[in-house]
Amino acid sequence: MAPNSSLARILVSVLNSREAEWEKLSRVLHDEVGQVLSAVGLQLDVLRLDFENRVPEIASRTAEIQAILEEAITRVRDLSLDLSPGIAERIGLQASLERLVTRHGRSFPGTICVRYEENLQIPAELTGTLYKIAEQALENAIMHARCTSINVSVRSAPGGILLEVVDNGVGFSLSETRAQGLGLGLALMEYYSSLRGLQLEISSTNGTGTSVQVVCPQRTRRGKRVEMGRGKLQLKATAE
Numbered sequence: 001m002a003p004n005s006s007l008a009r010i011l012v013s014v015l016n017s018r019e020a021e022w023e024k025l026s027r028v029l030h031d032e033v034g035q036v037l038s039a040v041g042l043q044l045d046v047l048r049l050d051f052e053n054r055v056p057e058i059a060s061r062t063a064e065i066q067a068i069l070e071e072a073i074t075r076v077r078d079l080s081l082d083l084s085p086g087i088a089e090r091i092g093l094q095a096s097l098e099r100l101v102t103r104h105g106r107s108f109p110g111t112i113c114v115r116y117e118e119n120l121q122i123p124a125e126l127t128g129t130l131y132k133i134a135e136q137a138l139e140n141a142i143m144h145a146r147c148t149s150i151n152v153s154v155r156s157a158p159g160g161i162l163l164e165v166v167d168n169g170v171g172f173s174l175s176e177t178r179a180q181g182l183g184l185g186l187a188l189m190e191y192y193s194s195l196r197g198l199q200l201e202i203s204s205t206n207g208t209g210t211s212v213q214v215v216c217p218q219r220t221r222r223g224k225r226v227e228m229g230r231g232k233l234q235l236k237a238t239a240e
């Protein structure tokens with residue numbers, strides 16, 4: 001799919017409205033459900049203070065309920081954050097990737113590792129794009145690769161900063177997939193990277209696995225991006 005085709009634009013506007021719904025849901029969970037649970041906790045405290053002279057065991061009983069409430073509040077906050085489309089901008093690329101991997105790791109029988117080099121200067125406006133590409137690549141590895149191991153890494157490389165998602169699964173033919181019409185995930189990865197002028201490279205070898213790589217520029221000390229050639233997009237499949 002050509003990145004600027006009308007189909008891509010429709011796709012992205014559908015996704016944007018889906019993200020807006022998630023954002024709303026995330027806010028309701030955080031602001032409303034979270035607040036109600038916190039208010040229940042405060043009421044319990046009041047109840048304990050009112051009755052602790054007359055009912056000595058009330059302190060331990062309310063503490064048990066408080067612990068359950070704390071757990072519920074933590075879960076609601078976690079869910080709210082995970083649902084937020086702006087999670088990478090909010091908590092940073094490293095923390096958001098670690099959360100993503102932890103979430104997927106619960107149902108994936110193999111190993112998923114995240115390696116994140118320290119002191120990388122990633123331009124703030126690119127963290128969301130990198131996260132979305134990693135999300136699609138990781139979901140594909142889990143759903144399609146039948147792999148035992150997935151490595152997600154972010155590190156410096158000759159052309160800038162490299163985000164890589166590699167699996168040791170069955171691999172696939174990109175040209176065949178392309179001929180049949182790219183799926184949503186591959187099309188999105190292409191589209192997101194081309195919008196930002198990032199280099200995307202997908203290499204897949206039947207029987208050996210798949211690697212998705214995207215290179216982004218380093219942020220300079222003064223906070224500016226180092227400019228790269230526009231729209232350099234490379235898709236490579238080695239097993240045809």
Ligand SMILES: Nc1ncnc2c1ncn2[C@@H]1O[C@H](COP(=O)(O)OP(=O)(O)O)[C@@H](O)[C@H]1O
Nearest residue numbers: 140141144145171172182183184185186187210
């Ligand atoms: N890591 C991978 N390992 C094996 N096959 C893959 C991988 N990534 C993508 N594919 C293949 O490419 C197809 C298209 O992927 P994608 O565009 O993300 O769409 P979807 O995941 O909705 O099928 C998948 O259906 C699968 O056949």
Ligand SMILES: [Mg+2]
Nearest residue numbers: 139140185186
């Ligand atoms: Mg997919």
